[in-house]
Amino acid sequence: MTLPLFIEQLLNGVQLGVTLFLMASGLTLVFGVMGLINLAHGSLYMIGAFTCATVTGSTGSFALGLGAGVIAAALAGALIEWSVMRRLYARDHLDQVLATFALILIISEGTRYLFGGAPLWLDVPDALSGAVALPGGAVYPLYRLAIIGVGLLVALGLFLLIARTRLGMQIRAGESDREMIAALGVNIASLYTIVFALGAGLAGLAGAMVGALQSVRVGMGEPVLILAFVVIVIGGIGSIRGALVGAVLVGVTDTLGRIFLPELFGLVLPPSEATTVGASLGSMLIYLVMAVILAIRPQGLFPANA
Amino acid sequence: MPDLSRETLVNAVLLLLLPAAALTALALGETFYINLVSRIAIVALAGVGLNLALGAGGLVSFGHAAFFGVGGYAAGIAAHHAFDMSLFLGLLPGTVWMPVIWMTALLSAALLALGIGAISLRTRGVYFIMITLAFAQMTYYFAISLTPYGGEDGLPIYLRNQMPGMNTNDPIQFFALVFGVLLLTLWAMSRVTGSRFGAALDMARLNDVRLASSGISPFPVRLTAFVISAMVTALAGALFADLNGFVGPSMLSWHRSGEIMVIVILGGVGRLFGPVAGAILFILLEVLLGGWTDFWQFWLGLVLLGAVLFARGGLLGLLAGRARHD
Numbered sequence: 001m002t003l004p005l006f007i008e009q010l011l012n013g014v015q016l017g018v019t020l021f022l023m024a025s026g027l028t029l030v031f032g033v034m035g036l037i038n039l040a041h042g043s044l045y046m047i048g049a050f051t052c053a054t055v056t057g058s059t060g061s062f063a064l065g066l067g068a069g070v071i072a073a074a075l076a077g078a079l080i081e082w083s084v085m086r087r088l089y090a091r092d093h094l095d096q097v098l099a100t101f102a103l104i105l106i107i108s109e110g111t112r113y114l115f116g117g118a119p120l121w122l123d124v125p126d127a128l129s130g131a132v133a134l135p136g137g138a139v140y141p142l143y144r145l146a147i148i149g150v151g152l153l154v155a156l157g158l159f160l161l162i163a164r165t166r167l168g169m170q171i172r173a174g175e176s177d178r179e180m181i182a183a184l185g186v187n188i189a190s191l192y193t194i195v196f197a198l199g200a201g202l203a204g205l206a207g208a209m210v211g212a213l214q215s216v217r218v219g220m221g222e223p224v225l226i227l228a229f230v231v232i233v234i235g236g237i238g239s240i241r242g243a244l245v246g247a248v249l250v251g252v253t254d255t256l257g258r259i260f261l262p263e264l265f266g267l268v269l270p271p272s273e274a275t276t277v278g279a280s281l282g283s284m285l286i287y288l289v290m291a292v293i294l295a296i297r298p299q300g301l302f303p304a305n306a
Numbered sequence: 307m308p309d310l311s312r313e314t315l316v317n318a319v320l321l322l323l324l325p326a327a328a329l330t331a332l333a334l335g336e337t338f339y340i341n342l343v344s345r346i347a348i349v350a351l352a353g354v355g356l357n358l359a360l361g362a363g364g365l366v367s368f369g370h371a372a373f374f375g376v377g378g379y380a381a382g383i384a385a386h387h388a389f390d391m392s393l394f395l396g397l398l399p400g401t402v403w404m405p406v407i408w409m410t411a412l413l414s415a416a417l418l419a420l421g422i423g424a425i426s427l428r429t430r431g432v433y434f435i436m437i438t439l440a441f442a443q444m445t446y447y448f449a450i451s452l453t454p455y456g457g458e459d460g461l462p463i464y465l466r467n468q469m470p471g472m473n474t475n476d477p478i479q480f481f482a483l484v485f486g487v488l489l490l491t492l493w494a495m496s497r498v499t500g501s502r503f504g505a506a507l508d509m510a511r512l513n514d515v516r517l518a519s520s521g522i523s524p525f526p527v528r529l530t531a532f533v534i535s536a537m538v539t540a541l542a543g544a545l546f547a548d549l550n551g552f553v554g555p556s557m558l559s560w561h562r563s564g565e566i567m568v569i570v571i572l573g574g575v576g577r578l579f580g581p582v583a584g585a586i587l588f589i590l591l592e593v594l595l596g597g598w599t600d601f602w603q604f605w606l607g608l609v610l611l612g613a614v615l616f617a618r619g620g621l622l623g624l625l626a627g628r629a630r631h632d
Contacts, residue, residue, distance in 0.1 A: 037432045087615055093432050094366050098571055099614045101564045105607030113601050226443050226560065229436040237432065280451035287444035291425050294437065298428045 007138035009259050010252065015144045017251025018151030022206035023228035024235070024243040025158060026199025032238030033174045033195050034089055037096050040080065040103035041203055041228070042221025048073040048204025049211035049220060050111060053120040062125035066208050073204020074197040081196035086189065104222075112218045119215035147209050154202065155244055162240065171195060175238060227254070230290050236300030245301060250286050257285035313626035317579040321489075323586065328481045340477040341549065346589045347484045348545045353569040353581025354491055355538030360567070361576030362499055363531040364511030368435045369422065369442030370566050373415045373536040375449060375558030377543025380411035382461040382553035389464060404469045404483075407544055415540030416533050418445070423532040427525060439560060446558040460554020467548050474548070484545055488582075491538055496578055498534065507531050539566070568610060574622030583621040 027041050051072035056065030080103065088096045128143040162168035170191055173181040182188040207221065214220065231250050235242025262278030269277065293301065324343055331339035352374055359365040384407045387393065387400025394400065401407060426437040455461050466474045474480050498504055506527045509517040514524040547553040556562070565588070573584025591609060595602035617624060 031432065037435060084611065084615070093435060094360070094571070094575075095614050095618075097366065097368065097435060098568065099611055101568070102607040102610035102614065105603045106611070109601045109604035109607065113604065222560070226439060230440050233433060233436050233440065276451065276453055280448055283447035283451055284444045287440055290437070290440060294425055294428065298433075 003136050004138040007134060007136050008140060009255055011138075011140055011144065011148070013252035013255035014248060015148050015151075015251070016255055017248035018148050019206045019210055019224065020228055020231050020251055021151055021155060021244050021247035022202045023224055024231040024247055025155075025240055026202045027228055028232050028235070028238055028240065028243045029171070029195055030199050031232070033171055033178075034085075034192055036085060036089060037093055037100070038085070038199075039097060039100035039225065040107065041199070042225030043104055043107035044073045044077055044200040044203040045207035045221035045224060046111060046218065047076050047107070048207030049122070049216045050115060050120065051204070052208035052211050053122040053216045056122060057120075062123075062212075065122075066205070069208030069211075070201045070204045073207070074201035077200020077203075078193050078197040080200075081193050085196060086192065089192075108218050115218075117218070119217035120211075122211045122216055124212045143212065150205075150209065154205070155240075158240055167194070227286070230286055232300075234290055234293050234300055236303040239300070239302040242300055242302030249289070253289055254286045258282040261285070311626075313577070313579075313622070316622065316626045317582075320579055320582050320586070324485060324488075324582075325481075328478060328485075332478050337477050340481055342589065342593065344477070344481045344484050344549055345546075346585045347481070347488045348542050348549060349566075349569060349589065350582045350585035351484075351488050351491060351545070352539045352542035352566050353573065353584055354488070354495055355535045355540075355542060356566050357535075357570050357576065357578075357581050358495065358498070358507075358538070359532050359535035360570055361580065362504065362507050362511065363528055363535075365427070365528060365532060365535075366435050366567075367438045367532070367535070368560070368563050368567065369438030369440075370536070370539050371558045371560065371562035372422070372442040372445040373419060373539040374543035374546070374562060374566065375445060375553075375555075376415045376418055377411040377540030377545075378547035378553040378557045379449065379455070379461075379543075380414055380540070381407050381467060381544040381547040382463055383455055384410065385463045385465070385467055386455065386461055402465070402467045404467050404474070404544075404548075407467055408541055411540045411544040412537045415536045419533045419536030420529070423529045423536075427528050427532065439563065442558065442560060442563055446555055446560070449555040449558050456554065458555060460552055460556070463547060463551045463553065466551065480549070484549075487541065487545065491541070492578060492582075495538075499578070503527065503530070572610070572613060572620050574620030577620075577622045577626075580620060580622050583625070587621055 023041060023045060026044075027038060030036055030038055030041075048069035052062075052065040052069035054065075055068040056062050059065070084099060084103065088099055124141075124143045128146050131139045131141050132145065133139050160168075162171055170181060170186050173186070174188070174191060174195075178188060203221075206224070210224075227250060228247075231243060231246040233246075234249065235244075235246030258279070259282075261282040262275050265274035265278040265281075268274075297303075324347055328340050328343040331337075331343065352370070355373070356367065356370045359367050359370075383394060384401045387398075388402045389400070392400070422438065422441045426434055426441065429437060450458050466480070468474055469483055472479050472483060474483065499507075506517060506522050509520075509522075510524040510527050517524050517527070543557060546557070569584035569588050570581050571584065572587050573580035573582065591606055592602065595605050599605070613620070
C-alpha cells in the first residue's frame with residue numbers, strides 16, 4: 001500500500017460519502033418532519049440520473065442536464081407526495097413500507113418501459129474531465145473532486161436553510177410538534193410537499209452527478225438507498241448532522257475496507273483465501289460497524305430531538 | 307370444537323384449493339402447473355414464518371430474505387458436497403437427505419436470527435425496519451462473495467434432495483411433501499399463537515408496558531418470536547431451492563424480503579391463513595400479468611398500492627371480515 005493509493009481511495013470514500021449524504025439528508029428530513037419512511041427515495045435518484053442523461057444527450061450541455069435532473073426529481077417527489085404520501089402520514093410504518101415498495105415497482109418498470117433495459121451512458125463534461133495532481137503524489141479525477149465540492153456546498157446550504165431561514169424554522173417546528181405549528185397558521189400540507197420535493201431534488205442531484213461515473217440503469221438507486229439507510233441508522237434518524245457524519249463514515253469505511261482488507265489478510269493467509277475472506281469481510285464491514293454502533297448507542301450517534 | 311365461522315370456512319376452502327389444483331394439473335398432465343402450486347405452498351410457508359413476527363409480534367422485519375436464503379444455501383451447499391464427495395469447511399460431508407438439510411437450515415437460521423434479533427430488537431419502529439433490511443443486505447453481499455459456492459452465479463442442485471420413502475423428483479410427490487410441511491407448520495403456528503407465549507407476544511405488540519408490569523419481559527418474547535419466524539422462513543427457503551434446483555444470491559435480495567412481506571399483507575396480516583391467501587393471489591398475479599405483459603411488475607405495483615391505500619385487511623379481510631381487534 002502506497003500513500004498515493006491511500007489518498008486516492010480515501011477521496012473515493014469521501015465522494016461516496018457525499019453522494020450518500022445527499023440521499024440520506026432527504027430521507028432523514030422526510031422522516032424527521034413527516035414521520036414517513038420512504039423506500040422510493042432510490043427511484044428519485046434514478047429519475048435524476050435518467051433525466052440528466054437524456055437532456056445532456058439531446059442538448060449537449062451537462063449543466064442543463066444536471067438542472068433538469070434535479071428539477072425532474074423534485075417535481076416527481078412533489079407529485080408522489082401529493083398523490084400517495086399524504087394518505088400515509090397517519091398510517092403505520094408497515095403501510096408506508098408497502099406503498100413505497102409498490103412505488104419502486106411502478107417507477108422502475110415505468111422507466112424500463114420508456115428507456116428499455118439497456119443502460120444509458122453519460123459522459124463527464126469536458127470542463128471537468130482530466131485529473132489533478134494532489135500533494136502526496138496522488139493524481140485524482142477532477143470530476144470526483146467536483147462532486148465532493150458540490151456535496152459539501154449542499155451540506156452547508158442545508159445547514160443554513162434549516163438554521164437561518166423561515167422555512168427552516170417551520171421544518172424544525174414541524175419536527176417537534178406538527179399540531180402546534182398547524183394551529184399557528186402554517187400550511188402544513190404545503191410544508192410537507194416542499195420538504196418532500198426538497199429531499200427528492202437532493203436525491204436527483206446525487207443521481208445525476210453519479211450517473212456520469214457509473215452507467216445509468218434501472219435499479220441503480222437501490223444499493224444507494226440501502227446504504228443511505230445504514231447512514232441514517234448510524235447517524236440518528238432526523239438529524240442532518242448525523243447524516244453527514246454517518247455518510248462520510250460509511251463511504252470511507254466501505255471503500256477502504258473493500259480495497260485494503262484483502263491486502264491485510266494477505267499478511268496472514270495464503271493469497272487466494274485472503275482475497276475471499278477479505279472481500280467478503282470488506283463487503284460486510286459497514287454493517288458490522290452499524291451493529292457495533294447500535295449495540296453501544298441504539299439511537300444512533302446524533303439522535304434528533306434528544 | 308372448532309367454531310364454523312366464516313373465516314374457518316374460507317380457510318378450509320383455501321387449503322383445499324392447493325391439492326385440488328395440483329391434482330387437476332396432474333390429471334391434465336401439466337407438470338408446470340403442479341410445480342406452480344408447489345411454489346405457492348412454499349412461498350406461503352415463508353409468509354407463515356414472517357407472519358409470526360409481523361402479524362402476531364408487530365415486528366416489521368424487512369430482512370426475512372436473509373433467512374429464506376440461508377435455508378436455500380443449506381440445501382444447496384449440502385447437495386453440492388454430496389455431489390462431489392467433498393467436505394464442508396474440510397470437516398463435514400454433504401448430504402442429500404432432506405431431514406438433515408432441514409435441521410441444518412433451521413439451526414443456521416436460528417443462530418443468524420438470534421444475532422440479528424439481539425441487535426435490531428433493541429430498537430423500535432422505523433429503525434427496526436431499516437436495520438433488518440441492512441442485515442439482510444449484509445448476508446446478500448456475503449453470498450455474493452462466497453466464491454467456493456458460486457458467488458454471484460449461485461449454485462445448481464443437480465438432483466433434488468431426497469426424503470426417505472419418497473421420490474421427490476416426481477412433481478406430485480414433491481407437492482405432497484411441501485403441502486404436508488405447510489399443514490404441519492400451520493398447525494404448529496396455531497398452537498404457538500394460542501399458547502401462553504402467543505398471548506404474551508400479542509401483548510408485546512399491543513402494550514409492552516402492560517406486559518412488563520405483569521412480570522414478563524417483552525424482549526425475550528420478541529426475540530423468541532423473531533427466531534421461530536426466521537426458522538420457518540428458512541425451511542421454506544430449503545424447499546424453494548429444491549423446487550428450482552438452484553440457489554443464488556437473488557434468494558437473499560431485498561426484493562425477496564419485500565415479496566414475502568407483500569404476500570403476508572395481501573393475504574391479511576396476523577391471520578393464520580393470511581399468507582396462504584396472499585401467496586395464491588401473488589403467484590396468480592405474477593403468472594397472469596407476466597403472461598400478458600413484460601412489464602408485469604408495473605401492474606403488480608399498482609395493485610399493491612391500491613391494496614395498501616384502499617383495501618386494508620388484505621384478501622382475508624375482504625373474504626372473511628375484519629380481524630377481531632386492532
